[in-house]
Amino acid sequence: MAADESVDYEALLERAKKKLPLKVESHERFKIPEPDVMIEGKTTAIRNFADIVDTLRREPDHLLGYLLRELGTAGTMEGTRVVFKGKVATSQIVDRIDNYVSEYVLCSECESPDTNMVKDGRVLILTCETCGAHRPVHVRKHMKAEEVKEIEAGKVYDLLIKDVGKKGDGIARKGEFIIYVPGTAKGVQVKVMIEKVSGTVAFGTLVR
Numbered sequence: 001m002a003a004d005e006s007v008d009y010e011a012l013l014e015r016a017k018k019k020l021p022l023k024v025e026s027h028e029r030f031k032i033p034e035p036d037v038m039i040e041g042k043t044t045a046i047r048n049f050a051d052i053v054d055t056l057r058r059e060p061d062h063l064l065g066y067l068l069r070e071l072g073t074a075g076t077m078e079g080t081r082v083v084f085k086g087k088v089a090t091s092q093i094v095d096r097i098d099n100y101v102s103e104y105v106l107c108s109e110c111e112s113p114d115t116n117m118v119k120d121g122r123v124l125i126l127t128c129e130t131c132g133a134h135r136p137v138h139v140r141k142h143m144k145a146e147e148v149k150e151i152e153a154g155k156v157y158d159l160l161i162k163d164v165g166k167k168g169d170g171i172a173r174k175g176e177f178i179i180y181v182p183g184t185a186k187g188v189q190v191k192v193m194i195e196k197v198s199g200t201v202a203f204g205t206l207v208r
């Protein structure tokens, strides 16, 4: 248990360190390059696709997969470009990239683009380098006001620890929420006091 605690403090320290200087810089330097779209016969190319992906700091395949699903077309990467089948309007591409950014890139707490997508068990989580917030990817736009209230800071809940994360924290779920509880083991039913709620991620401590 002591080990879990020390890991947590390290993480907190790291967050605190990153908090101050990054925020200002990040907003200034974050400009998504305008897609350089070119209709070429029966195909449409984004000629600066690699630049866009670099700016967003995401895997090219991830953005490409998203665009193909959203645009309902086929396409492949060719070097630094992406080529879609058919004619696709620039405005459609810009819209979809904007949606991608709000779903998979921007922090929901501070709007910083300095985020990472990490897997915790089977959950894809967006972690923010600027403010330390994390939220599950996908949940943001489906979130409803009443669901948000399922977990509140300062309250105690009976939870089942379903998994243990990379840092050794137990992971419980309640509705859309993921609750991290240090010092627990998988499969254990626990009483948890919620310390902090950030989006749909909550942090709690064991109540004895």
Ligand SMILES: [Zn+2]
Residues within 6 Å of the ligand: 107, 108, 109, 110, 111, 112, 128, 129, 130, 131, 132, 133
């Ligand atoms: Zn943030």
